Amino acid sequence: QKQMYKDKVYPQVYKLLSTNEMKYAQIAVLCVRNLHETEPEVCQKYFIAKICQVLTASSTEGELNYCIESLYNCIGIASSEQWSLQPSLFKCIYTEIFRLYCFVFNSVSHIKSKIRNIVLSILSEEMDYDGFVFGTVKIKFNFGENGGVFSEISNEEELTPWGDATDILLNLVEDNDELKVKLFKAVISAMSGSLEKKAVGARILSELCTVPAVLKWIDKEPLSIVNFIKSLLEDDVDNEIICLGLMVLSVMLNTESNMNVRDWSVFDRLVEPLKLYKNKSDNVELRVLADELYCLILTRGVISKEASKEQKSVNLKKKQIGNYAQAVIDVTDPLLPIRAHALRELGKLILSRDPEANKNKDKILCLLKENLKCDDSYVYLSAVESLATLAGTYPDDVLITLTEQFVYCKIPETRLKLGEVLMRVIRILGEMAAVYKNEIINALLFGCRDSDHIVRASSLSSLGELCRILSFRIHSFMIEIFECIRSIFETDKAMEPRRAAVMLLTLLLKGLGSDALNVLEPILLNIYRLLKYIYNYEKDDITKLHAQLAIEELNSSTISFLCPRHDLKKNIFVLHPPA
Known part of the structure; x- marks a missing residue:
């Protein structure tokens, strides 16, 4: 009798858990709560396990929506x-819930806000940092037809990229100081282990270490952060991770409000590791930073106070020196961040039409070109950014230099940035860029052969933008551009370059208009066959859409060519008709 009652009533209560009517949902939740207090095993069987099962097995869009509604209520x-x-x-589906939120984070899915609230509730209860960032699941999520999500069992364990998981986690705690402190504690506790964990953890710590609530907690309980930094120094990990750790320590120790009341004895255990590290490190900047912290701990903050006074004096002197003169002095500084900042400052001075900078544009150009030889990416890209500001004055030097750097650069991220700066310069020059179209188009076609698919897609997109800026006066390059488009579509396996290639073809046809038949006469049949093939056999909807638009443009051009419009107008001349 009792079992029959359960079989009839419990499914109805389970159904109410996902209702949008708040009063009914609350009654269902209250029933489940009371059942859990009296019969936890029964509650687990009829309610908790059913909800959890949806996120651990293949589920339809409707089932997953039902599960999210139930969890939300x-x-x-x-x-x-x-x-x-x-x-x-x-708890058994914490990782799956967070993975689902990561999947919909950059989308406009209607379930996104509810999953966010669910994740925030979990974080408030228990900061499962390790499971969220490093946990794996055997489920793969996909977007459904109705704006929801469906899931499939995956043969391999799925892992969210650590960078994405970190950014999303920081975004979740952005507006809540209590959660920031909890996350900081969780990261400190989970820092032992692999190098990857230390790298991800150091990045989160560097983001949170300036938050007032976190600093307040650190001042109360500094031992955990001290032990963490001690382990970094002793394990001899990557310089970048050590730099982040030392920066966190620097922020802690240089907080003036707590310097006089701080218990410095806790930091004494860092004296020996800092001393050993500064003596053996090959990195000049890290040696300087470690030495400063070493002296700061030994003198109980006295050196920091003196340095603060000296800095004020230096700032006063800087105000007395002109901005241009100061930037030129800083460009020769041995510390790379200061040098990079000075290069960017020179670019800003040119944009703001600083009189002193305008007088010395030729010297600035030499300085920037010299810094393009630097191996450090931060200094290199700062020089490139500032070089773009001189395009109006020295277009020959700037464009030729940028195209050469774009061709010979081997690092994908840097080449993307160079391509972006190159396009910015072309937009500044406008139709004047036609003089340099040979160099620019050759460089971009070279970028279309890059081993990185994002660089290939970016180069094709830039080529389309260049064609638009030049009003499609690129007739001599049509064969090369079409062959590039055809080769990428036939041989490239990545989706992004294929989409960009068909989009470029659409832009070319649209830009040429009724002239397309004349200009493209030698390759017109090949273009049409390629577009029809893409439209009929391509599986990617976006690529098919671009192909459809290109075919429509071709049809429009053909109609305009074969049936030109005749304007029904009559010219009336009052005194002198034309001869």
Whole structure:
């Protein structure tokens, strides 16, 4: 009798958990809560396990929506304990929930806000940093037809890229100081282990270490952060991770409000590791930073106070020196960040039409070209950015230099940035860029052969933008551009370059208009066959759409060519008709 009652009533309560009617949903949640207090095993079987199963197996869009609604009503709504469940009941699917949120984070899916509230409830209850960032699942998510998500079992364990997971986690805690402190504690606790964990953890710590609430907690309990930095120095990890750790320590120790009341004895255990590190490190900047922190701890903050006074004096002197003169002095500084900042400052001075900078544009050009030889990417890109500001004055030097750098650069990220700066210069020059079209088009066609698919797509996109700026006066390059488009579509396996190639073809046909038949006469049949093939056999919808638009442009050009419009107008001349 009792089992029959359960089989009839419990499914109805389970169905109510996902209703949009708040009063009914709250009653269902209250029933589940009371059942869990009296019969936890029964509650697990009829309710908790059913909800969890949806996120651990292949599920339809409707089933996943049902699961999200149930979770949202159970733990996602801010309410009293009476009308909600403990998030820990769903601990077995914490990683799956966070992975689902990562999947919809950059979308406009209607379930996004509810999943966000569910994740925030979990974080408030338990900061599962390790599971969220490094956990793996055997589920793959895909977008459904109705704006939701469906899931499939994956043969391999799915892992969210650490960079994306970190950014999303920081975004979640952005408006809540309490969660920031919890995340900081969790990261410190999970820092032991692999180098990857230390790298991700150091990045999060560097983001959070300036938050007032976190600094307040650190001053109360500095031991954990001290032990973490000590382990970094002793394990001899990557310089970038050590730099982040030392920067966190620097922010802690240089907080003036707490310097006089701080318990410095806790930091004494860092004295020996800092001393050893500054003596053996090959990195000049890190040696300087470690030495400063070493002296700061030994003198109990006295050196920091003196340095602060000296800095004020230096700032006063800088105000007395002109901005241009100061930037030129800083360009020769041995510290790379200062040098990079000075290069950017020179670019800003040119943009703001500083009289002194305008007089010395030729000297600035030499300085910037010299810094293009620097191996450090930050200094290199700062020089490139500032070089773009001189395009109006020295177009020959700037454009030729940028195209050469674009061709010979081997690092994908840097080449992307160079391409972006090159296009900015072309927009500044406008139709004047036609003089340099040979160099620019050759450089971009070279970029279309890059091993990185994003660089290939970017180069094709830039080529389309260049054609538009030059009003499609690129007739001599039509064969090369079409062959590039055809080769990429036939041989490139990545989706982005294929889309960009067909989009470029659409732009060319649109820009040429009724002249397309004359200009493209030698390759017109090949273009039409390629577009029809793409439209009929391509699986990617976006690529098919670009092909359809290109075919429509070709049809329009053909009609305009074969049936030109005759304007029905009559010219009336009052005194002198034309001869």
